[in-house]
Amino acid sequence: MKGKGIWRRVGAVAVIAGAASMVLAGCSGNGSSGTTTTASAAAHLRVIVNISPNLTVAYWTKLFDKYEKANPGVTVALERTGTISASDKLNQDLAAGDPPDIVQQVTPTAATAKLFTDLSKQSWTKDTPLVDNYKIDGKTYLVGAGQQVQSLVFYNKAAFKKADLDATKIKTVSQFTEAMGKLKDAGYEPLQTAGQWVTGSQFTLFNDSTTMTKTPDWISQRRAGKVTFAGDKDYMNSLKTYKSWVDKGYLQKSDLGLAYADGQTNFLEGKSAMYIMGSFFVPAADQANVSDKFGVFSMPTTGKYPTKQFSNIADPYVVVKQSKNQQAAIDLVKWLTTDKTAVASELAADGNFRKGYTYKMSSLGEGVQKIVDASPGAFVEAADEQPLPGYSTELGSQIQSLYSGSTPQQVAENLDKWWDSQAQ
Numbered sequence: 001m002k003g004k005g006i007w008r009r010v011g012a013v014a015v016i017a018g019a020a021s022m023v024l025a026g027c028s029g030n031g032s033s034g035t036t037t038t039a040s041a042a043a044h045l046r047v048i049v050n051i052s053p054n055l056t057v058a059y060w061t062k063l064f065d066k067y068e069k070a071n072p073g074v075t076v077a078l079e080r081t082g083t084i085s086a087s088d089k090l091n092q093d094l095a096a097g098d099p100p101d102i103v104q105q106v107t108p109t110a111a112t113a114k115l116f117t118d119l120s121k122q123s124w125t126k127d128t129p130l131v132d133n134y135k136i137d138g139k140t141y142l143v144g145a146g147q148q149v150q151s152l153v154f155y156n157k158a159a160f161k162k163a164d165l166d167a168t169k170i171k172t173v174s175q176f177t178e179a180m181g182k183l184k185d186a187g188y189e190p191l192q193t194a195g196q197w198v199t200g201s202q203f204t205l206f207n208d209s210t211t212m213t214k215t216p217d218w219i220s221q222r223r224a225g226k227v228t229f230a231g232d233k234d235y236m237n238s239l240k241t242y243k244s245w246v247d248k249g250y251l252q253k254s255d256l257g258l259a260y261a262d263g264q265t266n267f268l269e270g271k272s273a274m275y276i277m278g279s280f281f282v283p284a285a286d287q288a289n290v291s292d293k294f295g296v297f298s299m300p301t302t303g304k305y306p307t308k309q310f311s312n313i314a315d316p317y318v319v320v321k322q323s324k325n326q327q328a329a330i331d332l333v334k335w336l337t338t339d340k341t342a343v344a345s346e347l348a349a350d351g352n353f354r355k356g357y358t359y360k361m362s363s364l365g366e367g368v369q370k371i372v373d374a375s376p377g378a379f380v381e382a383a384d385e386q387p388l389p390g391y392s393t394e395l396g397s398q399i400q401s402l403y404s405g406s407t408p409q410q411v412a413e414n415l416d417k418w419w420d421s422q423a424q
Helices: 057-070 086-095 123-127 157-162 173-185 198-214 218-223 233-247 253-257 260-268 281-287 326-338 340-350 363-374 391-404 408-423
Strands: 043-048 074-079 102-104 143-149 152-156 189-192 272-276 294-298 309-319
Touching: 043 086, 043 326, 057 074, 057 340, 074 326, 086 102, 102 326, 123 326, 143 326, 143 340, 143 363, 152 157, 152 281, 152 363, 157 294, 173 189, 173 233, 173 272, 189 260, 198 233, 198 272, 198 309, 198 391, 233 391, 233 408, 253 391, 260 272, 260 281, 281 340, 281 363, 294 363, 309 326, 309 340, 326 340, 391 408
Parallel strands: 043 074, 043 102, 189 272
Antiparallel strands: 102 309, 143 309, 152 272, 152 294
C-alpha cells in the first residue's frame, strides 16, 4: 500500500493535516500554438513545482515561457522547494501569509481541501485523467495532465541474455525470485534499490500488485479496522518474500546508502539487472541514450497476470484558495492539463501516459505502452483509498529495518502499531 509521500516521484504528495489553515486529441486552445481559450488578465503567478532529474528548472521555465508569450501580461515564477516537500513549502508560505497561486505535486485530503479552490464547476476538468478518483465529497480540487503507471520491472537485456532468462515468462513471484538467483549466478546485482523513498516505494509496487489487486479497497478496510498488516496473508507473504531477497543477497544492504539518483545511475550503467520503478524511468534512459539496452515487464504477482497497473495522477495541480489571482491561476491550470502542446510536453518529459494522447517514444516507452494497453485497468490510492499522512515515511523506515535484522512479523506489527496510534 502506498501513501503518497512514499515517493518524491510517484504521483502527488498529501498536504499534512493540521497545517496552516496515443493521437493528440481532446485539446483546448488553438491547436499546437500553446494559446488558451480564455486570455488571462495581467497577473504574476507563483507556482510551486516538483524539481526532479526529468522535470528540471530549465524544463519548467521553457514550458511557462510558452504560456507567457501566448498571454501577454501574465508572468509565471517558479517556487522551488529546496530540500523540503511541496506540501511543506506550501504550509510555510501559508503560515507566513504569503500564499502561492498554484501547487504541483500536492494531493488534497478531506482535512486540507479547504485550502484549495473548488474546480467542480469548471467543465474542462471532467476530461482530465483520473479526476474522479481524486474527488473529495464529490468535489474536484485536483487535476492532472496525465497518468503515471508504476507496476513495472525494467531489466537489462544483456544481463538477461547472459543468465538465459526470458522476460516474457516471468509472471509469478516465484519465477521472479528464481530469476534473481540466476542473475546473481551470472555476476549481476539482481535487483537495484536505494535509500530515501525508493526502498518503501519498491516494496509497495511489489506488494500491491498482489494485495491491492485482490482487495482493491484494502486501505479503506484498514482505516475501518477490518484488516491489519500482520493479519493479512498476502501482505505478510510479501514481507517474507522481500526479506528472503535481502537474506539471499538479491538486494544489497549497501544500496540503502544510495540516493535515488545514484541507484538509478547504477542501473543505467549496467551494474544491476532489474529495477522496480515507475514509468518515469523511461525518459531517464532516453536522455542517457541507452533505452534500447533495457526492456520492461509488468510486476509479477501471486494472482492473475497481468495485474491492474498501480497508477497516480501525473503532473497534478491545485489552485490555492488564498491566491489573489484566482481566474488567472485557473486559466494556467486549464492550459497545463488540456492544451495539446503543454500536455504532450509534460507526458514526454516524465514518461507518463494519457488515453487518446501519444508522443514520440523510444522502444522502452513503447514497451510500457503495451503493458498499459494489456492491463485490465488501474488502481489508485486517493480519496478514501489514501493512507494516513506519514504512512509512506513509516513504511520506508520499516522496510529498511528488514536489512538490519527486523523480521517480517515485527515490521507488520510495527506498522499496525503506528497506524492505530495515528488513527486515534
